[in-house]
Structures are given as C-alpha cells and as structure tokens.
Amino acid sequence: MKTIKKITAYVIIAALIVMFCALCASAQGEYVIDESGSYTYSGSDPIIIADGTDVSLTLDGADINNAAGAAISLGTGSNVKIILKGDNVLAASSTVCSAGIFVPHTSVLTIEGEGTLDVTGGKYGAGIGSYGTGTNVAPELRLKCGEIIINSGNITAHGGANGAGIGSGYHVDGYKITINGGTVYSYGTSGGAGIGTGYGTSGGAIGVAAVGDYTPGEININGGTVYAASYALDFDNLDYMDPSTYSGGSQTFAAGIGGGYGASGGNINITGGTVCAVGSCGGAGIGSGRGTSNGAKYNKDSFHVNISISGNAKVLAIGGNDERNTKGGGAGIGSGRGTHTGGNIYIGGDTNVIAISAPYANAIGCGAEKNPVDGTMPVSQSIVIDENVILYALSYGNTGIDEDAEYLYCYDNIGYDNNLTSTETVIGYVRYDVPSDSISLWANKTLPGSSGTDPVSGGTSAPISASDPVSLTNEYAYIFGYDDSTMAPDMPILRGEASSVLYRLLKQNDFLRGFSFSRSAEPVFSDAEDRWDRSALEFIAYLGIYDASADTVSPDSPILRGEAFKLFAIALDMTDDLALSYEDYAGILIDKGYVQGDENGNINIYNNITRAEYCKIYNMLIGRDRCSLEDADGNTVTAETYGFTDLDCSAWYYEIMLKATSAYTAGKVDLSKRAVRNVIDDYE
Secondary structure (H helix, E strand, C coil): HHHHHHHHHHHHHHHHHHHHHHHHHHCCCCCECCCCCEEECCCCEEEEECCCCEEEEEEECCCEHHHHHHHHECCCCCEEEEECCCCEEEEECCCCCCCEECCCCCCCEEEEEEEEEECCCCCCCEECCCCCCCCCCCCHHHECCCEECCCCEEEEEEEECCCCCCCCCCCCCCCCEEEEEEEEEEEEECCCCEEECCCCCCCCCCCCHHHHCEECCCEECCCCCCEEECCCCCHHHHCCCCCCCCCCCCCCCCCCECCHHHHHHCEEECCCCCEEEEECCCCEEEECCCCCCHHCCCCCCCCEEEECCCCEEEEECCCCCCCCCCCCCCCEEEECCCCCCCCEEEEEECCEEEECCCCCCEEEEEEECCCCCCCCCCCCCCCCCCCCCCEEEEEECCCCCCCCCCEECCCCEECCCCCCCCCCCCCCCCEECCCCEEEEECCCCCCCCCCCCCCCCCCCCCCCCCCCCCCCCCCCCCCCEEEECCCCCCCCHHHHHHHHHHHHHHHCCCCCCCCCCCCCCCCCHHHHCCCCCCCHHHHHHHHHCCCCCCCCCCCCCCCCCHHHHHHHHHHHCCCCCCCCCCHHHHHHHHHCCCCCCCCCCCCCCCCEEEHHHHHHHHHHHHHHHHCCCCCCCCCCCCCCHCCCCCCCCCCCCCHHHHHHHEECCCCCEEEHHHCCCCCCCCCC
C-alpha cells in the first residue's frame, strides 16, 4: 500500500512538473529545440532552434503570426529540414527587424513535403532567409544569409519591408539558394527581389552601393514551378504584357530573380523546371536590380551578373519599366536600368525562353540608360545562344539580343521573324505565339545590316574575345595528342599537362619571376623525379600554388575546374592572393571575360576540367581564338591534316583543339613550326 501511495505521489509530482514547464513555455511564448532529433509542431509559438543542431521538423498546421522576431529561427551552424504537412502560416511582426524563417550564415535550411507554407518576413527581413540591417554596411562587416534548399512543397514567401521573398534582407548579402522541386511563389517588397537579395541600397547613395556590391550570391533552379516578382504580382491572372506600356510594381526597383534595388545579380543557374520572373521599375526580370543615374557615384563595372539557362527549362523573364521617366528600364534577362554591364549570359540545352524588356532595354543583355559620365550605352560582356533553343526576345525600342556585347555568339539556326505567326506556347499562366524549332528574335530594331533578312547566316563566324588577351605571346603548338592520333578532347587534363602548358608560355616570355630549374638538383616532389613535366610542376610550386612541403604532387591526376582557374589567375599575375576560394578565382576570370562556363554554360568548379575546356580558356588568353585555321596560302587545316581520329567536326571543341595544336606565324597556320615541340623548355 505504501509503495502504491509512493508511486501515485511520484506520478502527481511528475504531472505537476510537466504542467509547470508547459505554463513556463506558454509564458515565454517560445518553442525551443535545443537537441538534435525529429520533432512535429502544430502550435502558434515562435520556434527557436539551438546552435549546432541537426533537426528534422514537421510542420503540421502550424500557425505562428505576428511573432516578436522570426517565426522560426535557426541557430548558427545548424542543419534543419522542415517537412510540410497540412497548411502552415508563419509571419514575423512588421515592426520587428526579422525574417519569417531566419537562416543565418553557416546554417542550412531544407524544405520538403506535400503540405503548404505561407511565410512573411518582418521589417527589413526576407520571407525565408536573413533579417536586415538598418544601415549601409561595409562589405567586410556585412552578414550573409545561410543556405536555402527547396525540394518540394507548395510555398508562398513574402519579404518584409525591403526584403526578398526568399534570400536576404535589407543591406545583407545572399549566399546560396537551390530549388529542386515544388511550387514556389516568392515576392519581394519595397526594393527586395522575389528571389535573391533585399534592398542593397540606392545606387546613388554614398559608399559600396555605388559599385553594386550587394549580391544574392548563387541561385540554382533545377526543377519545380517557380514564380518570382519584386512586388505582389497576381501571377494567376497574368496575361500578355505590351512592353511599351508595362511598368510592373510600385517603385520597387528590383529584379524578379537576382538583385534588389542597388544590388547585383550574382550567379543564376537555371537547369530545369518552369520559371516566371518579373522585375519592376528598372529591375531585370532575371538579373540585377536598378542602379544609379548619378554621374558622381556611377561605376561602369557595377551590377555584374552571370546567368546560365540550360537543360529543359521553360523560362519567362520580364524586365520592369521605370514609369517615372522615359529612360527605360530593365532587361528581360541581364541587368537593370542605371547599370553598365549585362554580364555573362548563356542560353542552351532544350530550353524554351521568352525574354521581354522594358522600353529601350535589351530583351537579353543590358538595361536602358546611358552612362551619366561619358554618355556611352551599357554593354554585355558575353552572350552565347546555343543550338536547340526556342527563344522569343521582345524589346520595345532596342534589340532582342545586345548587339554590342563584347562576346556574342548565336548558333547558326538563328533567324528573325517580325510577324510571330506560329505555335502557341504557354509558360505558367502567360500565353504567347512563339516560333517552334528555331531561335526567333523580334524587336523594334533588329541587329545591324539585317534589312529584314537573316544578318548572320551560319552564325557569327569569328566571335570576338570577351577580353583582350594577356600581354604574352605563344606562336607554337602547345598541346598534342596521345600517340599523335587521338586528341582526347573530352578527357580530363592532368595536373602535369596543365602545369606544363602554362610553364611553356611563361618561360617563352621570360616571366618566371626568378625561378630557375636544375634537373640535377634534389626534386621537390618524389613522384615527379624522372618525369618530363618536373620543371613545370616545380615552377607552379615555386609560385605557391602547389605545396612544396608535401612529398608528392600527383602529376597524373585530373584537376578540378577551380584548380585550373587558380592556376591561370596566379600564374598569369591576375592576383597574388593564394588564399582565395575557387569561386573567387573563377570570378576573376569571369570578370575578365575568359570564362563563360563549360559547353552547357555552367562554371562547375568542383568538376574535372577537360582538355577542350582548358584549351578554350587558354586560346582566349593568348588570342589564339582570334586566329584562323588557314595557312599563308589559304589552305584550311583539318583533323585529317594532323592525323587525329577523334575530333568530330560538328563538336563545339573542333576548332578550339585544332588551334591549340597548330603553330602560327602572323596569325596564319605554320605547319613547319608545329614540329618544334619544345621551344626553350626543360622537358627533354
């Protein structure tokens, strides 16, 4: 009996403790998750997830409104998966500086499931992403958003004042957003992009804003259905828009996908799914937000953007007009008004793309407005339109594709159709007549010399380089095949081969920075002692790229694209900083126009780089891409000239590899010089 009474007492005490804890939690108004594990939540209190936890959180009918902070707040260094079940509503207070779901830098949020989520950010915050700051923060002090991944679910995200729908808040950089599936509606507010960065700052403000420094980082859309606008657009009732009258939004100045007001476009990669993106008041549909027209604070290199659309994606991008004046607005795909560069744009694969610009902007390329300093029009760095693309580029008062791009290449099935009397196509809720089976451009003004006919029959025969070559010369063949019969363009280039190509160039130009090689000296690396490429590997180690304190260097290992970018950037003196990330080295080459991506337009820094990809960059660096394949007598060299059996004449790399293995005199192929394989090298 005493035992029963004692047990009963313990049960009562335990129940009281549970009730007390529940009352305390209710009084605190927070649901705290401080340990890794799986949880299900259906309540109304804000959720706080501790630092460094690995959490799976199922939301099943959660209703968290007017939270005094984020509705859900992730701790730093946490990895959180939210599984949607039923209908869920999350909203931060409009008077509190916070996001709807706060994802700090160093943390990863993944959203999936079959349920719905409606989330709204607070003041200065994103719907899903980071909170904002109230000042224009210098780059070295500025926070970043964490990583956001959406795999499935039905999601509607609204940014708070000055925040992106999904991405970063006011004066905060984005980081990495990936959408693999689901249905997503995302809306920016008061200068925030639909997906990307919040209001960076007015392009006319003092400080970093004038150089377009705020960036959404990297945005990847691989699948799903995505609707993104920089204002509360009713996508469900969207119809055909006449670009001569369309403005979009109420003074929000941001891109649909990419940069907010005063923010660049970062790197945007779309490889699948259905995407509809609408900018407003000078912002691009996909790309950067509006910049500045203030001559004293204008920077012609501002608001850079890299956009790649490939796979089987279906994309509609509409730039926003600045309805307050007649200077026009943003590109459909590219940059916003008041910026200088349309960046690097690649469209390939089996994509179906509709790009509509605001008045006087390019549909694909640059926003409209002259440089207020010297009156020049903005230009794109690189635009590549590949085969098998269905493209409808509509511009009112300008060209469909930026005709002045520093590097412009359109595959040879390009054509012009000013009537657009062909197959009806529906993207999202928007219906257009779009030509099938060919690229078609429609514009108030077509490309120069067209006179209503095809101006570039057969494609641009010799696309100009995106950047001037480096001030180093190489007239000799710099890469050779295996057994002199196979070039193996699709095989990875090996570390020793890549190092030797650069060493060859720099030694021939007396640019070894004091390096001296002696074969009789103790080798730096044990696995390179008796190799032909030892001098090159030791030179790269001398530059600090390879670790000279290590015993081995693995000369026969493939190298990553990122490693190749570092090799080029350091060896060719584009930077002396050895501690940058592969992304940073890629950015250096992208900014100079030497890298537009692989054959699919993707940078892929952690993929192996092929021999053809390496040669493509190298050809541009030394100006070899501008050379012909003809000798002084007008004869054209072919794969058969050199005996190669694996070079497909229809492949993208055909001319690249032939130029790499040819020698030149005065820009013409010199067959006699090709036999001189090791000019002043140490490869004997």
